[in-house]
Amino acid sequence: ELKVEQNPLFLSMQEGKNYTIYCNYSTTSDRLYWYRQDPGKSLESLFVLLSNGAVKQEGRLMASLDTKARLSTLHITAAVHDLSATYFCAVSTSGTYKYIFGTGTRLKVLA
Amino acid sequence: DVKVTQSSRYLVKRTGEKVFLECVQDMDHENMFWYRQDPGLGLRLIYFSYDVKMKEKGDIPEGYSVSREKKERFSLILESASTNQTSMYLCASSPGLSSEKLFFGSGTQLSVL
Numbered sequence: 001e002l003k004v005e006q007n008p009l010f011l012s013m014q015e016g017k018n019y020t021i022y023c024n025y026s027t028t029s030d031r032l033y034w035y036r037q038d039p040g041k042s043l044e045s046l047f048v049l050l051s052n053g054a055v056k057q058e059g060r061l062m063a064s065l066d067t068k069a070r071l072s073t074l075h076i077t078a079a080v081h082d083l084s085a086t087y088f089c090a091v092s093t094s095g096t097y098k099y100i101f102g103t104g105t106r107l108k109v110l111a
Numbered sequence: 112d113v114k115v116t117q118s119s120r121y122l123v124k125r126t127g128e129k130v131f132l133e134c135v136q137d138m139d140h141e142n143m144f145w146y147r148q149d150p151g152l153g154l155r156l157i158y159f160s161y162d163v164k165m166k167e168k169g170d171i172p173e174g175y176s177v178s179r180e181k182k183e184r185f186s187l188i189l190e191s192a193s194t195n196q197t198s199m200y201l202c203a204s205s206p207g208l209s210s211e212k213l214f215f216g217s218g219t220q221l222s223v224l
Contacts, residue, residue, distance in 0.1 A: 033212055097167070102153055
């Protein structure tokens, strides 16, 4: 059974600091997604990672994928309050309809 | 701008009622999904559909059914609502078989009293 684990589940950090969210998955998967959810809102796609070693960056967020370790990271650089949200990773396999989500990491950036 | 629209943002229903949650997408996507989101459990797949009139069970289909009569519309039906179905329901869509990213609707917060 494909499982996706994120850690930490909760993260409170000061503005200006760096931190990393980890996403581990249990079986082979060739696609890894990161989503952001603001309180009371729906999920918005951040990144899609398709191959081993893939790295994508958008502003203060950078995502990477290591398919051999079955690990993706979401790195936050010099956090700002606007990044406060819940971040989900999800995996799927090409040609299937199934997306498995992690439980989410709730990030709070303190001014 | 692409859109997945869920008909209700908030719903309050009574135990035993039949509940319809509607979802419409304007992107001509083949695949549509219904998830429920609960604190600490993330998103769990209830049902998905890969074509008109085609549907498959997800991980937690019990107590739910779905209908897809037109490509753009995917309905979730709670035949007899129960309190443990109080949750946030999210509809999503994606194109084709390529496992592209999901596009989500804004969600329906359902409370069953």
